[in-house]
Amino acid sequence: MSPRPGFVLEVDRSTPPTLFWHGEGFRLERLPEGTRLLYGPEPLDPLPDPVSAIRHALLHPLGDSAPLPELLVPGMKLTIAFDDVSLPLPPMRRPDVRQLVVEQVLDFAAEAGVDDVVLIAALALHRRMTDAELRHALGDRVFDAFAPHDLLRQHDAEDPSQLVHLGLTDQDEDVEINKRAAESDLLVYVNINLVPMDGGHKSVATGLASYRSLKHHHNARTMQHSRSFMDQEHSELHSSNWRMGRHIAASGVKVFQIETTLNTDTFPEQFRFLMRREWEWSPRDRAAFLASSAALARTPPRLARSILHSIRSPQKMTSVQAGEVEAVHARTTANVYAQQLVEVDGQTDVLTMGLPYICPYNVNSIMNPILVACLGLGYFFNMYRGEPLVREGGVVVMSHPTPWEFNPVHHPSYIDFFEQVLSETTDPIEVGKFEEAFATDPWYVHLYRTGHAYHGVHPFYMWYWCAHALAHLGAVIVVGGDRAAVRRLGFTPATTMADALEMARDVVGPDPTITHLHSPPLVMADVR
Amino acid sequence: MKALQFERNLPRFAAARLASTFGGSGRGAGVSPLRLVDLDPPELPGPDWVRVAPLLAGICGSDLSTIDGRSSRYFEDVVSFPFVPGHEVVGTVSEPGAPGAPAPGSRVVVEAVLGCEARGIVPPCPACAAGDVGGCERVAFGHLSPGLQIGYCADTGGGWSAAGLVAHVSQLHAVPDHVSDEEAVMVEPTACAVHAALAARVEPGDTVAVVGAGTLGLTFVASLRHLARPGAVLVGAKYPHQRRLAEEMGADVVVEPDQLHRAVRLRARSLEASGHLTGGADVVADCVGSAESLAQALAMVRPRGRLVLVGMPGSVRLDLASLWHREVELCGAYAYGTEHTEAGPRRSFELAMEVVSAYRLGRLVSAAYPVERFEEALAHAGAAGRRGAVKVVFDLRRRRARDSATAERSERIESGGA
Numbered sequence: 051m052s053p054r055p056g057f058v059l060e061v062d063r064s065t066p067p068t069l070f071w072h073g074e075g076f077r078l079e080r081l082p083e084g085t086r087l088l089y090g091p092e093p094l095d096p097l098p099d100p101v102s103a104i105r106h107a108l109l110h111p112l113g114d115s116a117p118l119p120e121l122l123v124p125g126m127k128l129t130i131a132f133d134d135v136s137l138p139l140p141p142m143r144r145p146d147v148r149q150l151v152v153e154q155v156l157d158f159a160a161e162a163g164v165d166d167v168v169l170i171a172a173l174a175l176h177r178r179m180t181d182a183e184l185r186h187a188l189g190d191r192v193f194d195a196f197a198p199h200d201l202l203r204q205h206d207a208e209d210p211s212q213l214v215h216l217g218l219t220d221q222d223e224d225v226e227i228n229k230r231a232a233e234s235d236l237l238v239y240v241n242i243n244l245v246p247m248d249g250g251h252k253s254v255a256t257g258l259a260s261y262r263s264l265k266h267h268h269n270a271r272t273m274q275h276s277r278s279f280m281d282q283e284h285s286e287l288h289s290s291n292w293r294m295g296r297h298i299a300a301s302g303v304k305v306f307q308i309e310t311t312l313n314t315d316t317f318p319e320q321f322r323f324l325m326r327r328e329w330e331w332s333p334r335d336r337a338a339f340l341a342s343s344a345a346l347a348r349t350p351p352r353l354a355r356s357i358l359h360s361i362r363s364p365q366k367m368t369s370v371q372a373g374e375v376e377a378v379h380a381r382t383t384a385n386v387y388a389q390q391l392v393e394v395d396g397q398t399d400v401l402t403m404g405l406p407y408i409c410p411y412n413v414n415s416i417m418n419p420i421l422v423a424c425l426g427l428g429y430f431f432n433m434y435r436g437e438p439l440v441r442e443g444g445v446v447v448m449s450h451p452t453p454w455e456f457n458p459v460h461h462p463s464y465i466d467f468f469e470q471v472l473s474e475t476t477d478p479i480e481v482g483k484f485e486e487a488f489a490t491d492p493w494y495v496h497l498y499r500t501g502h503a504y505h506g507v508h509p510f511y512m513w514y515w516c517a518h519a520l521a522h523l524g525a526v527i528v529v530g531g532d533r534a535a536v537r538r539l540g541f542t543p544a545t546t547m548a549d550a551l552e553m554a555r556d557v558v559g560p561d562p563t564i565t566h567l568h569s570p571p572l573v574m575a576d577v578r
Numbered sequence: 579m580k581a582l583q584f585e586r587n588l589p590r591f592a593a594a595r596l597a598s599t600f601g602g603s604g605r606g607a608g609v610s611p612l613r614l615v616d617l618d619p620p621e622l623p624g625p626d627w628v629r630v631a632p633l634l635a636g637i638c639g640s641d642l643s644t645i646d647g648r649s650s651r652y653f654e655d656v657v658s659f660p661f662v663p664g665h666e667v668v669g670t671v672s673e674p675g676a677p678g679a680p681a682p683g684s685r686v687v688v689e690a691v692l693g694c695e696a697r698g699i700v701p702p703c704p705a706c707a708a709g710d711v712g713g714c715e716r717v718a719f720g721h722l723s724p725g726l727q728i729g730y731c732a733d734t735g736g737g738w739s740a741a742g743l744v745a746h747v748s749q750l751h752a753v754p755d756h757v758s759d760e761e762a763v764m765v766e767p768t769a770c771a772v773h774a775a776l777a778a779r780v781e782p783g784d785t786v787a788v789v790g791a792g793t794l795g796l797t798f799v800a801s802l803r804h805l806a807r808p809g810a811v812l813v814g815a816k817y818p819h820q821r822r823l824a825e826e827m828g829a830d831v832v833v834e835p836d837q838l839h840r841a842v843r844l845r846a847r848s849l850e851a852s853g854h855l856t857g858g859a860d861v862v863a864d865c866v867g868s869a870e871s872l873a874q875a876l877a878m879v880r881p882r883g884r885l886v887l888v889g890m891p892g893s894v895r896l897d898l899a900s901l902w903h904r905e906v907e908l909c910g911a912y913a914y915g916t917e918h919t920e921a922g923p924r925r926s927f928e929l930a931m932e933v934v935s936a937y938r939l940g941r942l943v944s945a946a947y948p949v950e951r952f953e954e955a956l957a958h959a960g961a962a963g964r965r966g967a968v969k970v971v972f973d974l975r976r977r978r979a980r981d982s983a984t985a986e987r988s989e990r991i992e993s994g995g996a
């Protein structure tokens with residue numbers, strides 16, 4: 051039976067309560083009659099033989115590109131860059147797609163007699179991956195062959211000796227990227243395209259870039275003009291990356307792009323109920339929900355977090371395409387849309403969403419309040435094409451405990467940002483006046499380069515990610531969050547969903563239309 | 579007349595220490611050597627002395643430390659027993675006294691330090707000769723019993739007494755009519771803060787970190803803003819009302835105490851090693867005086883920076899390796915005297931009066947108790963932060979009015995009047 055497409059259900063008297071993620075737990079909420087529930091398509095069927103599919107993609111590239119083996123010659127300098135720990139979510143079961151792709155590329159390189167090969171984790175300003183994370187992403191064989199010889203590296207956006215400035219785009223944007231990648235005879239980039247924003251020219255222009263380059267598009271103005279940043283046709287973030295990517299190509303950097311898409315079979319069997327539509331829950335799903343909820347509620351938060359972060363997703367690859375960047379990305383985007391897009395008829399006054407324990411920036415870490423804001427207002431709010439799912443002046447209601455808690459190893463500058471920047475202003479434009487000081491703070495630079503810390507500027511980016519939503523919305527309400535933390539974010543705390551919807555009525559008027567973005571799986575609204 | 583008197587009584591001293599250990603600061607007052615007694619007014623020690631009837635008398639951290647049985651043994655030879663505590667005093671001159679003294683009924687604040695002039699020591703020590711009474715070398719000598727200050731000397735009485743105290747004319751400062759009693763009682767602690775703010779030798783643009791936001795921390799911030807030009811003042815304050823007040827006093831950044839290190843690092847753009855900032859604040863003022871606060875202060879001061887002890891420390895255990903290695907200047911700031919400002923020498927009390935008025939420091943007086951309720955008052959003062967208070971005082975105004983009425987009635991009866 052082929053997977054069912056996504057659809058919109060209208061809540062009536064017979065509709066069971068709706069499942070909301072609530073950080074490291076769940077809530078069942080009974081939404082008012084007439085509420086639209088937006089369900090994503092069921093997981094697409096995976097490729098039956100991913101290894102063959104990868105091989106086929108490398109041999110039959112898209113766009114103006116020769117097959118990979120033809121690009122590999124003895125004596126050449128080959129660099130393979132790959133997406134970092136922020137993808138996929140949750141981390142997938144072994145073998146990771148990156149491992150499968152990199153192994154194939156390396157096999158071709160070996161056959162061609164290429165021996166100058168370096169692997170680079172394309173961190174941009176993300177934290178460095180641990181050895182365990184690298185091993186998980188690339189597999190034992192690759193890790194053991196490359197890591198001991200310093201041939202498995204992590205992009206360092208703060209080491210001038212490892213960067214090269216390739217000039218300016220026609221809009222005066224600095225293009226500064228990883229020197230080894232830029233000076234290689236061939237740069238192969240291995241992507242996991244979880245959402246439509248991922249991949250394309252953004253892979254190299256962002257993943258291997260420096261702050262000097264990133265600041266041209268990672269800013270509040272760009273994000274306010276990206277409507278949404280998940281929709282390439284209307285994304286200034288996309289446009290800027292494309293200008294940079296084309297400039298990189300024009301500078302002589304030869305990129306062989308490999309992009310992969312995954313299905314939304316996101317959680318393992320014990321959490322399978324998360325993926326099912328509530329009225330289709332079997333007795334076993336109900337039992338699993340009750341058992342998981344009760345167990346997580348009774349488990350100390352740290353342990354619950356650790357349990358959830360140990361989940362390995364059964365996601366499978368649904369497509370792989372390789373070759374010239376733009377041709378590859380066009381195909382990839384269509385495949386992502388096929389998995390995530392759902393047609394929705396018109397906007398809503400109130401958009402509700404349950405936020406999980408994980409986002410791209412807290413893998414094996416704490417979902418701090420800034421990341422809660424970013425996941426809700428950056429990612430989920432922007433999962434639309436056409437019009438925003440919620441109308442201008444509308445309300446977003448997010449469910450998350452929003453603890454006032456930070457991982458000091460991963461997010462040191464987030465603590466300062468939360469304590470000293472958001473306490474002064476939550477306006478993304480105003481926030482920008484503090485950016486330079488954080489971006490150039492030597493301690494943050496040190497921790498980014500030598501520890502496992504996100505770059506000092508990263509919390510600003512998270513806040514900029516919210517810029518479009520913050521300018522668009524009349525209010526943001528957080529259900530069940532730490533009240534002080536929620537207020538620090540500039541949002542309104544509510545104890546229950548009923549309270550939140552009552553508060554929302556004060557903003558949007560009586561009898562609002564309500565839409566719930568049901569997650570998981572990831573779903574993108576095609577608002578007509 | 580009712581007064582609180584502190585006696586030398588080792589068993590009660592030990593009991594107070596035990597009680598404060600388990601019950602919290604100020605909780606040991608009932609078992610401490612502090613007793614509510616009937617006292618006559620103290621004798622005038624000399625012709626240049628006057629009697630002062632306290633109106634309000636503050637409870638200071640050093641008082642609490644004494645009553646909790648936690649004050650340093652260092653002070654044993656520079657106090658004399660029994661003494662009436664209370665050195666933060668606004669009162670009225672109660673009877674005609676020395677020539678040049680304020681007229682009876684005048685309100686005064688008392689510069690409590692007992693220097694050479696008060697002690698009748700001629701010639702005065704070099705510090706007193708320079709007007710720096712806080713640095714007096716003769717506090718245990720002269721015709722008075724030993725005592726750093728009024729409030730620790732057996733001969734002078736103290737502020738926690740309806741019987742009043744005696745003060746040398748050189749110790750009195752008239753209180754202008756527009757200054758309330760609450761503002762006036764804040765002058766003495768503010769004078770300490772003024773002295774500390776100047777002792778900190780803050781250069782224009784310096785980053786100053788302040789550990790603690792009780793009375794001393796808040797008055798220190800206000801004094802610093804009034805008298806110096808720091809680039810940024812960062813304060814670690816434990817309680818919400820302290821954080822609000824610290825901002826009102828002019829702090830640029832106010833955070834919870836455990837966040838101060840982080841905030842200073844961000845400001846100084848410092849790195850970190852061994853738990854210490856490699857750069858850090860130019861000046862750190864420790865307005866708490868505990869081993870923890872000192873260690874915290876030491877970890878955030880820059881190499882060759884200055885750590886000023888504003889709060890009274892006792893015996894503490896502290897790793898001084900970083901102080902040695904980073905050549906940090908450790909500097910005490912006790913009491914007051916004459917300050918050397920850009921405008922020339924000024925008495926700390928004069929400057930404090932300005933600061934009190936400019937920053938409306940009377941609002942720091944959070945609660946007032948009669949001396950009879952001293953146990954409650956001291957418990958309140960010991961838990962001031964937790965209970966949303968800053969300065970707790972004894973209010974002797976009602977007691978004084980009642981005593982005067984009683985004395986008048988007795989007089990009338992004795993003289994056969996109706």
